[in-house]
Amino acid sequence: MSVQRSTVIFAWILLLPAVLYVLAIVAYPLVDTFILSFTDASLRKTTNWVGWINYEKIFNERFAEVIFRTFIWTFFSVALKMVIGTFGACMLNAAVPGRSLFRLLTMPPWIVPMAIGIFMWGWMYNGQFGMISGMLQRFGLADGPVAFLAYGNTAFWATIITDVWIGVPLVTIYFLAAIQSIPKDLYEAAWTDGAGRWYRFRRITLPLMVPAIITMSMLSLIATFNSFDIIWILTQGGPSGETTTMIIDTYQTAIGSKKYGEGAARAVLICIFLSLFCFAYFRVTRRLNPEKRA
Amino acid sequence: MGQLFLNKVQKFYGDYEVLKGVQLEVKNGEFVVFVGPSGCGKSTLLRMIAGLDATSAGDIVIDGIRVNDLPPVKRGIAMVFQSYALYPHMTVFENIAFPLRVERMEEEKLKAKVENAARILHLEQRLQQKPGMLSGGQRQRVAIGRAIVREPKIFLFDEPLSNLDAALRADMRIELAKLHRQLKATMIYVTHDQVEAMTMADRIVVLDSGDISQTGAPLELYHKPANQFVAGFIGNPKMNFLPVTCKGVGANGVEVDYQGQTAVLPVTPRDGIAGKALTLGIRPEHIQLGGGDIVFKVTPTVIERLGANTVAYASLNGESENFCAMLPGSVGIRADAPVATGINAADCHLFDEAGIAFERRVELTEIDMNVINPTAA
Amino acid sequence: MGQLFLNKVQKFYGDYEVLKGVQLEVKNGEFVVFVGPSGCGKSTLLRMIAGLDATSAGDIVIDGIRVNDLPPVKRGIAMVFQSYALYPHMTVFENIAFPLRVERMEEEKLKAKVENAARILHLEQRLQQKPGMLSGGQRQRVAIGRAIVREPKIFLFDEPLSNLDAALRADMRIELAKLHRQLKATMIYVTHDQVEAMTMADRIVVLDSGDISQTGAPLELYHKPANQFVAGFIGNPKMNFLPVTCKGVGANGVEVDYQGQTAVLPVTPRDGIAGKALTLGIRPEHIQLGGGDIVFKVTPTVIERLGANTVAYASLNGESENFCAMLPGSVGIRADAPVATGINAADCHLFDEAGIAFERRVELTEIDMNVINPTAA
Amino acid sequence: ADKEISWIYCGDTIDPVHTKYIKQWEEKNTGWKIAPEVVGWAQCQDKATTLAAAGTPVAMAYVGSRTLKEFAQNDLIVPVPMTDDEKKTYYPNIVDTVTFEGTQWGVPIAFSTKALYWNKDLFKQAGLDPEKPPKTWAEEIEMAKTIKEKTGIPGYGLPAKTFDNTMHQFMHWVYTNNGKVIDADGKVTLDSPEILAALKAYKDIVPYSEEGPTAYEQNEVRAIFLDGKVAMIQAGSGAADRLKATKISWGITTLPLGPDAKGPGTLLITDSLAIFKGSGVEDKATEFAKFITSPDVQSEYELQGGAGLTPLRPSSKVDEFVAKDPYWKPLIEGISYGGPEPLFTDYKGFQNSMIEMVQSVVTGKAEPEAALKKAAGEIEAFK
Amino acid sequence: MSNAAMIDRYRWWEIILIYCGIAMFLFFVLSPFVEGFLVSLKPLSQLFSSPYRFWPENGSFEAYRTMWISVPGFGRYIFNSFFISTVVTLIVLCLVIPAAYAFAKFEFRGMGILLGAFLTVNMFSGAVLLIPLFRLMRSMGVLNTYLAMIVPGVAFLIPSAIWLLRTYMIRIPQELNEAAYMDGASHFYTLRRVILPIAMPGIIVVAITTFIGAYAQQFIFALTFNSKTEYMPLPVGLFAYFGKQEVIWNELMAASFVGIAPAMVVIFFLQRYLVGGLTAGAVKQ
Numbered sequence A: 001m002s003v004q005r006s007t008v009i010f011a012w013i014l015l016l017p018a019v020l021y022v023l024a025i026v027a028y029p030l031v032d033t034f035i036l037s038f039t040d041a042s043l044r045k046t047t048n049w050v051g052w053i054n055y056e057k058i059f060n061e062r063f064a065e066v067i068f069r070t071f072i073w074t075f076f077s078v079a080l081k082m083v084i085g086t087f088g089a090c091m092l093n094a095a096v097p098g099r100s101l102f103r104l105l106t107m108p109p110w111i112v113p114m115a116i117g118i119f120m121w122g123w124m125y126n127g128q129f130g131m132i133s134g135m136l137q138r139f140g141l142a143d144g145p146v147a148f149l150a151y152g153n154t155a156f157w158a159t160i161i162t163d164v165w166i167g168v169p170l171v172t173i174y175f176l177a178a179i180q181s182i183p184k185d186l187y188e189a190a191w192t193d194g195a196g197r198w199y200r201f202r203r204i205t206l207p208l209m210v211p212a213i214i215t216m217s218m219l220s221l222i223a224t225f226n227s228f229d230i231i232w233i234l235t236q237g238g239p240s241g242e243t244t245t246m247i248i249d250t251y252q253t254a255i256g257s258k259k260y261g262e263g264a265a266r267a268v269l270i271c272i273f274l275s276l277f278c279f280a281y282f283r284v285t286r287r288l289n290p291e292k293r294a
Numbered sequence B, C: 001m002g003q004l005f006l007n008k009v010q011k012f013y014g015d016y017e018v019l020k021g022v023q024l025e026v027k028n029g030e031f032v033v034f035v036g037p038s039g040c041g042k043s044t045l046l047r048m049i050a051g052l053d054a055t056s057a058g059d060i061v062i063d064g065i066r067v068n069d070l071p072p073v074k075r076g077i078a079m080v081f082q083s084y085a086l087y088p089h090m091t092v093f094e095n096i097a098f099p100l101r102v103e104r105m106e107e108e109k110l111k112a113k114v115e116n117a118a119r120i121l122h123l124e125q126r127l128q129q130k131p132g133m134l135s136g137g138q139r140q141r142v143a144i145g146r147a148i149v150r151e152p153k154i155f156l157f158d159e160p161l162s163n164l165d166a167a168l169r170a171d172m173r174i175e176l177a178k179l180h181r182q183l184k185a186t187m188i189y190v191t192h193d194q195v196e197a198m199t200m201a202d203r204i205v206v207l208d209s210g211d212i213s214q215t216g217a218p219l220e221l222y223h224k225p226a227n228q229f230v231a232g233f234i235g236n237p238k239m240n241f242l243p244v245t246c247k248g249v250g251a252n253g254v255e256v257d258y259q260g261q262t263a264v265l266p267v268t269p270r271d272g273i274a275g276k277a278l279t280l281g282i283r284p285e286h287i288q289l290g291g292g293d294i295v296f297k298v299t300p301t302v303i304e305r306l307g308a309n310t311v312a313y314a315s316l317n318g319e320s321e322n323f324c325a326m327l328p329g330s331v332g333i334r335a336d337a338p339v340a341t342g343i344n345a346a347d348c349h350l351f352d353e354a355g356i357a358f359e360r361r362v363e364l365t366e367i368d369m370n371v372i373n374p375t376a377a
Numbered sequence D: 001a002d003k004e005i006s007w008i009y010c011g012d013t014i015d016p017v018h019t020k021y022i023k024q025w026e027e028k029n030t031g032w033k034i035a036p037e038v039v040g041w042a043q044c045q046d047k048a049t050t051l052a053a054a055g056t057p058v059a060m061a062y063v064g065s066r067t068l069k070e071f072a073q074n075d076l077i078v079p080v081p082m083t084d085d086e087k088k089t090y091y092p093n094i095v096d097t098v099t100f101e102g103t104q105w106g107v108p109i110a111f112s113t114k115a116l117y118w119n120k121d122l123f124k125q126a127g128l129d130p131e132k133p134p135k136t137w138a139e140e141i142e143m144a145k146t147i148k149e150k151t152g153i154p155g156y157g158l159p160a161k162t163f164d165n166t167m168h169q170f171m172h173w174v175y176t177n178n179g180k181v182i183d184a185d186g187k188v189t190l191d192s193p194e195i196l197a198a199l200k201a202y203k204d205i206v207p208y209s210e211e212g213p214t215a216y217e218q219n220e221v222r223a224i225f226l227d228g229k230v231a232m233i234q235a236g237s238g239a240a241d242r243l244k245a246t247k248i249s250w251g252i253t254t255l256p257l258g259p260d261a262k263g264p265g266t267l268l269i270t271d272s273l274a275i276f277k278g279s280g281v282e283d284k285a286t287e288f289a290k291f292i293t294s295p296d297v298q299s300e301y302e303l304q305g306g307a308g309l310t311p312l313r314p315s316s317k318v319d320e321f322v323a324k325d326p327y328w329k330p331l332i333e334g335i336s337y338g339g340p341e342p343l344f345t346d347y348k349g350f351q352n353s354m355i356e357m358v359q360s361v362v363t364g365k366a367e368p369e370a371a372l373k374k375a376a377g378e379i380e381a382f383k
Numbered sequence E: 001m002s003n004a005a006m007i008d009r010y011r012w013w014e015i016i017l018i019y020c021g022i023a024m025f026l027f028f029v030l031s032p033f034v035e036g037f038l039v040s041l042k043p044l045s046q047l048f049s050s051p052y053r054f055w056p057e058n059g060s061f062e063a064y065r066t067m068w069i070s071v072p073g074f075g076r077y078i079f080n081s082f083f084i085s086t087v088v089t090l091i092v093l094c095l096v097i098p099a100a101y102a103f104a105k106f107e108f109r110g111m112g113i114l115l116g117a118f119l120t121v122n123m124f125s126g127a128v129l130l131i132p133l134f135r136l137m138r139s140m141g142v143l144n145t146y147l148a149m150i151v152p153g154v155a156f157l158i159p160s161a162i163w164l165l166r167t168y169m170i171r172i173p174q175e176l177n178e179a180a181y182m183d184g185a186s187h188f189y190t191l192r193r194v195i196l197p198i199a200m201p202g203i204i205v206v207a208i209t210t211f212i213g214a215y216a217q218q219f220i221f222a223l224t225f226n227s228k229t230e231y232m233p234l235p236v237g238l239f240a241y242f243g244k245q246e247v248i249w250n251e252l253m254a255a256s257f258v259g260i261a262p263a264m265v266v267i268f269f270l271q272r273y274l275v276g277g278l279t280a281g282a283v284k285q
């Protein structure tokens, strides 16, 4: 069918610039990284092919722990983003005066350079001079400075909260948009039947947001899995490695210790994990909308 | 139970007065249809009765209680939306069960009720499907099912059939009529399709830009429209209007002159209309080929042959297709071939300059009084 | 020049055969309407003619040239979409001018053409507005305007009126009929509303799940449906079907028995049908109160009073509302009150077990041959 | 045109002293141009490394001396041998910080040592003699305890965040107890009684330190000290400068000594100019590096005060300076028994192990002996 | 009586709850900024003082003045950020609009895989690929130019932009394409004259997200691939407030606020499109 062939060719022409660009800029370093992962590349000028050794090295006990921690960290962060994003979207959707201002006010964490946002959180978490500790003491909820970044579990949560904070604006706005695209008459019908606000949220809003939630979960999963700056600036993976995630470990290995080969292997591993997520995502969305698009 | 009273109900959007003091009483068990052209405020009025929109002024009284500030569920009404507003993520069963779940009805009773509703609406086979898999008519029935399980005092329908195709619409019309008889609930039905209005209503309320233009049984509106607006709106094809001059008033009615021909129309005369320009109304179905009290030649420009009848359109006085005649199916007319048509004075309507009708001296009993006021029967 | 020939056109979606070898010839200047129930392949066929969908097998020939592999613009075709597909960001002028801009027509000529189209369609006042500000009927006319500026040989319409309300639909029907006469172009029109089909078509093509069921002038289909499917599909309300037994064959037609009453139907008999179960078809408008060749008592369950006529529905043989009669407007019947109805043998249709009609001995000339084949006139 | 010597310069702006002498040098060496690139402290080291690793080294970069071994072993930098005369101009032990396999690999340009600061007001408040700072670890711990118990304010500011200076601070304790992490032959001697003693002292002083030491690095601890919320800290000259702006009455002394100490010690941290191999201008860069760190230039640069630098070389100017600002004295005194940052091939790996060790003791997760053993085992791999 | 739809009418306690909810949410979102703002008002010497005082004692906007002096190039950094982001946004749009259109409107073999591949690119933070990227930039000869920041920036912003725009474009009715095709318009003409104008709200959304991505977040490329101070973007400029010994916190915070102000202004004017554009695009997928 000549008609269709020309269409396919046109589609590829449209895609080509973007594809070539990404291929040139990202694919090459990607392949480079992949090759590197089989070598002992370091600062030394000569590199040797070492086969699977780098991958074998990864699976020492410590790294298993890091992987596990990464998953937990990511899980909580993404889950919180979804919960807070949903909450925020619902609140900002309420027809109360000032809501467009409130919507604007959710944007700053997204706009501010990430490092700066993190520094501000660093201030907040500071036990001696920070706002949280200060307020807790002021209100008598703590009898001395509370150093949030000092202990494994508080630091763990502190980094998660900061990650959530950075991710929440986009999630909120996206969810807000999703909520607004739910037909209003569904709510009116439910209300006519006596469903209260909470009931309407639970039985209508939430189920109909599922596609948006899945999409956002996927996108923020990728971002969160790779979230580096937050942990690095706040704790550098400490104390005692309790906030070290895969990406931190990869950075420490590749950039800190200059073991480029081993670092590359870790990067490849991250990529494999994320590809699995992606794959799962596609499966799930296909099941959700089995019919092709309209 | 299910008696509704609208007392000077008004609605403003900003400065714009959408409803201008609607006064209406709906009896228990009545099937009332709101008709009117697009934008006349039908949906707004319905939504105000439902409690979806706020009332700017006036009272909405249901069973003697002023409900202006009550939420819909407390008003004992159920509404079927034009878009059906089915929950896409729930099965038909859950959609119908929704109002009962809200009430936290216990599972067994709920199941019995939903199944009963499904039986009435012939949805038994569909209960486990999602709305996306249903046809338009089935969706419509699900929406109705959701309304009936609650056993409301009053049903509100906002153009429920307008998304359906003609055949389905006809079927659903019948089903709704039967449902009304079965449930004996008060129903208020909005449509801009006046065929629906004519066929389903006990009483039709014709709205004209925020005002009630006339209220009455379908055939009353058909035979005795109170004004030119109602006359034009009720009946399909539309009534033809011809400019006439009043020649005089007699015992038998009003004598009018149309292009030199005179006829005495059997309507109740009024004083001081002699010599005035009036409007004569004649329905297309009352135009016949050949003789009549007034005859004129027309050249049909468009002829629609529907099988059972034939509709001919013609220009009168140079205006575009302002004249329409509905003739028998096998009538021998052709486009562009002039024919002689005639009308009988008894079929004519007469309107004054303001569009107010002169009362026709039609004995509605002749037509079968029982039909005109079926609830009275 | 706008002659179209479809030669054994087939369409597969995967294994599913949507069109099963459609064979059709459309004459230059003809107005052909495709009708058929939803999903029968009307849109698919139209889109294949347009060149939007590929043809799986068979030839599409326009003016003697096989166009299967040509893009739409080279086929000399314009299409009006059901959703109008107006460009929301362009003014009416730009929307209409779009095809000319594509051709890079020079500004002056373009302007003249657009203005001409706008005049034909009464859109002069709207040229600078955006589609969002127009009413449904106006949008529809813009879509047509975009089609006519290109001066195509063939117009394709896919349910162009289905989004409009009844009154507007009636108006647009007339305008389209006039436009056809004015442009003298070939038009192919898809609809599932058979009123539109009856009123507009020179020739109707009835499609039944991918096959042509019958082709013919509207009244030919009305009076002489080739099979039960067409008989049921053409005519509104739907034809009633009654189970009868063949008693025998005579010179005057076929003698059938319906619940003990016999009548001789004036149809061309076939051999070996005596004793067989057949189906008698009778249109609602041919049912009368009182006498007839076959009479039976029915109890109307639903009565629709449309003013000009009254439609009564009844259950026959315990099935739900399978019997419908169209009676005069002021007929004195009531729901749940039994009445005697009758039919005349001359009005009846007869179908064999496979649903194939026996040819009726109706003189179509009696009905006015000119109307049945207007192009021949 | 001019030949360029690219220089990664850490900081926010080029020091005016350097600007002045760059100009001077460029005038003397026509046809040569110094092209400094100012990179923030947090990233400058990584940037130089990335450039070198990618094969486009800069001519010269400001790097921590600790990385010199790594660079040298990977053949990224050229040696910058010093003549004995040159070596002699420096304070003792300083040359060691840039020495590896018998030759020098960088020119020291910045130097810092630490001393003990104490808050006299708090001492007084706790009933201690405000003029008598602790001389030994035992006294230090004891005083910290007293202060904490008497005033409720922590006695000691202990930085233990996952940060390089956590190890630095610990190294002060190592060098004030005659400890050594790695000996001249490259043998790891971490698991030694001296260092164990230091680790134990850490464990002992934690209860009297600020809440959550693992949340603070050195500068933050210093800020707490400046706020009067901790009584003693180990800090460099920068603290003195800042203390002047506060109402605190304070003292400074050499770091308290451990049981095995031979004399006042401190960790000697130097930053050096490293000359990268492959830039094509190695010789001229070396020449410039020596010039910009020559005694006159250097003393002008480091004695501006406030930057936290300790003088690299003794000189009359330094003496004048010390006379004027006596707080310099303990900072310089420590040099005599001080030690360099231990040089490891994978310095970061080593550092991480050390931090981990300190943190596990500070948080009470591990006993000093076990932590030390574990770390000693780990760092073997980073040599 | 208010004219708000009845369903949106709240009882007094619901209003209170909603405002409480919004307050909680905004508190979470904004409290670091409050802290940051207070820091920017405090004199450096007072920054580190306890007990915690919410209102700075003798706070002033002094830092907003001195920040320009401490880092004289700061205005330039903002300009650079603006410039780089604008160019990046333009390039991204040029590449992404056709690609998103192809993904949205055509069905062809390998589309799913390709789309997945684009998502994969999203997975790599530039940090991991830094050294190979550096080599690439060097061989392209764009080190130490604006391009050094623009080229990789574009690459890493393309994938999410394609995702966003594609979901938007899917919702443009197919009939519009078909109508244009019927009229003989070429694919390209259709894209330019029909799709592009209609997709404008979606394009604006993508432009905003891309702009912000480039404005504030592309730190690492700037740092590694560019050595020229005069080309540095805002985030690098902010790091100029970090000294070896000390961070000039108050000026850093002041500078941050000044730095994000332009982007906030942009958002302020475009936020209507932001929510609206996403609305149209957010439903499916």
Ligand SMILES: Nc1ncnc2c1ncn2[C@@H]1O[C@H](COP(=O)(O)OP(=O)(O)OP(=O)(O)O)[C@@H](O)[C@H]1O
Binding pocket: B013, B018, B036, B037, B038, B039, B040, B041, B042, B043, B044, B045, B192
């Ligand atoms: N939220 C609103 N703000 C302002 N005007 C409105 C609003 N909603 C409706 N209107 C106006 O009120 C009038 C009545 O609207 P309504 O929807 O009740 O008409 P309708 O009779 O239902 O028409 P249709 O048959 O087209 O549904 C219209 O002119 C409309 O423009």
Ligand SMILES: Nc1ncnc2c1ncn2[C@@H]1O[C@H](COP(=O)(O)OP(=O)(O)OP(=O)(O)O)[C@@H](O)[C@H]1O
Binding pocket: C013, C016, C018, C036, C037, C038, C039, C040, C041, C042, C043, C044, C045, C192
């Ligand atoms: N892309 C497709 N893939 C598979 N089947 C299709 C596709 N498009 C249409 N069909 C099927 O082809 C048949 C004919 O569809 P078509 O749209 O032509 O029907 P139609 O007669 O126009 O119906 P309607 O009156 O509802 O518009 C339907 O059964 C439909 O399910």
Ligand SMILES: [Mg+2]
Binding pocket: B042, B043, B044
């Ligand atoms: Mg309405």
Ligand SMILES: [Mg+2]
Binding pocket: C042, C043, C044
């Ligand atoms: Mg169709």
